Amino acid sequence: MITTTHYMVLSAALFVLGVIGVLTRRNIIIVFMSIELMLNAVNINLVAFSHQLQNAVGQVFSVFVIVIAAAEAAVGLGIILAFYRNKETVNIDEMNLLRW
Amino acid sequence: MAEAAAFYILAALILGFGVLVITAKSAVHCILFLVADFLCVAALYVSLQAQFLAVIQVLVYAGGIMVLYLFVVMLVNLKRPPEAHSDPRRLGFLGLLMSVAVLVELALIVVTRWARPAAAGSGLSPDNVRQIGRALYTDYLIPFELASFLLLVAMVGAIILAKREL
Numbered sequence: 694m695i696t697t698t699h700y701m702v703l704s705a706a707l708f709v710l711g712v713i714g715v716l717t718r719r720n721i722i723i724v725f726m727s728i729e730l731m732l733n734a735v736n737i738n739l740v741a742f743s744h745q746l747q748n749a750v751g752q753v754f755s756v757f758v759i760v761i762a763a764a765e766a767a768v769g770l771g772i773i774l775a776f777y778r779n780k781e782t783v784n785i786d787e788m789n790l791l792r793w
Numbered sequence: 794m795a796e797a798a799a800f801y802i803l804a805a806l807i808l809g810f811g812v813l814v815i816t817a818k819s820a821v822h823c824i825l826f827l828v829a830d831f832l833c834v835a836a837l838y839v840s841l842q843a844q845f846l847a848v849i850q851v852l853v854y855a856g857g858i859m860v861l862y863l864f865v866v867m868l869v870n871l872k873r874p875p876e877a878h879s880d881p882r883r884l885g886f887l888g889l890l891m892s893v894a895v896l897v898e899l900a901l902i903v904v905t906r907w908a909r910p911a912a913a914g915s916g917l918s919p920d921n922v923r924q925i926g927r928a929l930y931t932d933y934l935i936p937f938e939l940a941s942f943l944l945l946v947a948m949v950g951a952i953i954l955a956k957r958e959l
Contacts, residue, residue, distance in 0.1 A: 723820060773869070
């Protein structure tokens with residue numbers, strides 16, 4: 694019997710994979726992909742609870758999360774392109790223009 | 794029984810591809826693994842009676858967003874790999890430790906048993922699209938319009954950021 698807890702465990706594990714990617718990788722494009730993984734983990738949680746409560750509102754919120762992810766990807770990748778044009782790098786260790 | 798088998802296979806695939814995404818050397822490989830991961834998540838949505846969301850996942854994520862990522866990876870041709878230069882003050886081990894702390898916190902939340910077994914009533918009907926559309930255009934009309942406006946702003950912002958000169 695697969696309960697909502699199973700889905701929550703899967704979602705938590707996927708979210709932590711995203712956190713590890715954000716905190717340990719140095720290529721900013723891969724950091725962005727890890728953020729997408731985290732957003733997907735949140736979506737799994739929302740859909741699992743929507744299934745548990747038999748209520749479609751959780752899926753509506755997932756649609757909003759996907760909208761935010763699309764907006765974030767578009768703007769973020771625009772920033773990466775603009776930054777790459779100026780500094781010729783996508784390494785987050787070299788992105789220190791705003792560091793004190 | 795079949796449901797449990799499907800869940801465990803999909804969960805293993807999702808986590809396996811997730812690990813590959815954050816460990817693969819080349820960014821293009823990462824993107825391909827991420828597409829596979831998203832397709833598995835879409836299959837999981839189907840098993841959770843969220844067919845509309847599964848279609849959206851394939852169309853928007855695996856189809857749209859990932860092509861955007863691929864474009865950027867192809868545009869940014871790297872003469873030296875980004876992993877070559879590393880900040881000496883960087884504490885990668887600390888990052889891993891913090892992620893484990895997040896895992897422990899999430900596990901604590903999970904084991905406190907907020908989750909109940911599925912309700913007997915079937916509020917999720919097979920015509921999933923109609924339900925979601927009704928909710929979006931009645932109760933969530935203002936968030937829906939705000940989301941569309943956010944997408945417009947993001948589109949304009951992305952064009953302005955990526956343009957060479959205005």
